[in-house]
Amino acid sequence: xxxxxxxxxxQWGDEGKGKIVDVLTPKYNVVxxxxxxxxxxxxxxxxxxxxxxHTIPSGIFQGDKVNIIGNGxxxxxxxxxxxxxxxxxxxxxxxxxxxxxxxAHLILPTHRLLDAAYEKAKGKAKIGSTLKGIGPTxxxxxxxxxxxxxxxxxxxxxxxxxxxxxHIAILEQYAYDYKAELEAYEKEWFSGVEVMKQFQLIDSxxxxxxxxxxxKSVLAEGAQGTMLDIDFGSYPFVTSxxxxxxxxxxxxxxxxxxxxxxxxxxxxxxxxxxxxxxxSELFDDAGQAMRDNGNEYGSTTGxxxxxxxxxxxxxxxxxxxxxxTQLIMMKxxxxxxxxxxxxxxxxxxxxxxxxHFPYDLDENDxxxxxxxxxxWKKDMTKMTSADQFPAEFNDxxxxxxxxxxxxxxxxxxxxxxxxxxxx
Ligand code: GDP
Ligand code: IMO
Ligand code: MG
Numbered sequence: 001x002x003x004x005x006x007x008x009x010x011q012w013g014d015e016g017k018g019k020i021v022d023v024l025t026p027k028y029n030v031v032x033x034x035x036x037x038x039x040x041x042x043x044x045x046x047x048x049x050x051x052x053x054h055t056i057p058s059g060i061f062q063g064d065k066v067n068i069i070g071n072g073x074x075x076x077x078x079x080x081x082x083x084x085x086x087x088x089x090x091x092x093x094x095x096x097x098x099x100x101x102x103x104a105h106l107i108l109p110t111h112r113l114l115d116a117a118y119e120k121a122k123g124k125a126k127i128g129s130t131l132k133g134i135g136p137t138x139x140x141x142x143x144x145x146x147x148x149x150x151x152x153x154x155x156x157x158x159x160x161x162x163x164x165x166x167h168i169a170i171l172e173q174y175a176y177d178y179k180a181e182l183e184a185y186e187k188e189w190f191s192g193v194e195v196m197k198q199f200q201l202i203d204s205x206x207x208x209x210x211x212x213x214x215x216k217s218v219l220a221e222g223a224q225g226t227m228l229d230i231d232f233g234s235y236p237f238v239t240s241x242x243x244x245x246x247x248x249x250x251x252x253x254x255x256x257x258x259x260x261x262x263x264x265x266x267x268x269x270x271x272x273x274x275x276x277x278x279x280s281e282l283f284d285d286a287g288q289a290m291r292d293n294g295n296e297y298g299s300t301t302g303x304x305x306x307x308x309x310x311x312x313x314x315x316x317x318x319x320x321x322x323x324x325t326q327l328i329m330m331k332x333x334x335x336x337x338x339x340x341x342x343x344x345x346x347x348x349x350x351x352x353x354x355x356h357f358p359y360d361l362d363e364n365d366x367x368x369x370x371x372x373x374x375x376w377k378k379d380m381t382k383m384t385s386a387d388q389f390p391a392e393f394n395d396x397x398x399x400x401x402x403x404x405x406x407x408x409x410x411x412x413x414x415x416x417x418x419x420x421x422x423x
Contacts, residue, residue: 155252226317353369
């Protein structure tokens with residue numbers, strides 16, 4: 001029986017998961033999303049084209065692979081429909097390739113409005129949510145009030161209206177003016193429901209396990225990153241799902257013993273969108289250079305991403321929580337013109353140096369302690385094999401590998417599918 005390999009982000013999301021899932025897909029029969037929803041924005045670039053996927057797995061462009069949206073995902077039919085239309089315009093038709101778990105939960109129009117109402121009420125303490133309704137939808141799932149994809153095949157109106165009325169009562173409590181927005185969005189949403197019904201709605205946990213028995217290979221595609229995990233991220237500035245390897249078990253219905261390789265993906269530096277602590281954040285020219293060189297603007301919201309040095313303390317914690325077996329370093333090219341490169345190797349907390357990841361990442365008390373490496377000062381974007389790497393770059397790789405105790409097997413030197421180097 002085969003195992004499921006998992007690819008997931010080790011930082012605050014946007015590490016380049018979409019690109020690498022696309023690169024790895026030819027080796028697999030099945031690609032499956034297991035958590036998150038349209039808060040994700042996964043970018044793929046190939047043959048001069050660029051696609052951003054929010055709900056649909058990033059294996060969709062590699063021939064007739066099976067792509068599964070697992071039970072752990074939350075889906076907004078209106079966004080799903082937009083994505084299908086975007087793919088159709090690009091000449092890609094996926095009705096036969098995409099399956100959706102009947103147990104995945106639906107993001108209702110009122111979930112989005114609740115997200116907005118809650119964020120508004122938080123004022124300065126807001127999470128910086130993507131406002132896609134993720135938090136309220138997972139809240140209803142856990143509190144046993146949610147509406148699932150499988151409900152579309154039964155008394156859908158009844159279930160939908162019951163939950164909608166619950167939400168309206170809350171929105172009224174928050175004095176949130178919902179009427180016009182709701183009416184407009186509901187139209188799109190119900191039209192999305194009709195589109196979703198044309199796809200195979202399945203018991204995906206059964207399908208995935210059956211395929212493993214048949215010897216098929218499965219790649220699970222994470223969304224967000226470990227530092228945004230509901231349990232292990234910088235709570236409360238996190239998303240509302242388990243983004244870590246264990247999330248693939250609950251989000252697809254596979255046993256822990258069925259997990260194979262764990263590909264941990266990180267940028268050669270760090271970014272974060274939304275609020276919350278970020279110890280190695282930069283507010284200077286170096287941070288701006290990362291933003292400019294790396295085009296660090298959100299794929300889902302367009303917001304400028306906060307940038308900073310690589311944080312090895314946080315990364316080591318992520319490697320531990322996920323049981324990472326192979327590392328993938330992204331966006332190395334963004335640092336091509338840096339004279340020096342810094343990486344946080346410990347933190348000073350209230351004057352005391354610690355190398356473990358602390359309970360509270362409150363940026364006021366944490367001062368990163370950096371190790372400095374020489375920059376490679378060469379254009380890496382046209383390199384095609386590891387023997388072309390500059391000595392300083394190899395030095396940086398060795399240093400990161402040694403700190404984390406896991407090999408870096410893939411290096412990415414540009415956004416295109418082709419700009420990927422195996423080691
Ligand atoms: P994801 O959410 O993890 O899939 O990542 P995003 O797509 O949100 O953000 C990654 C961004 O970096 C996208 O714009 C990619 O096209 C781009 N990208 C991916 N790998 C590289 C790389 O190695 N170098 C550069 N310069 N850009 C990259
Ligand atoms: P991908 O899969 C980066 C962040 C938001 C916010 C917090 C909570 O593209 O890496 P939510 O909408 O989930 O309630 O927002 O999490 N966030 C992401 N940041 N990449 C993502 O996904 C993200 N998904 C959510 O900015 O700080
Ligand atoms: Mg993204």
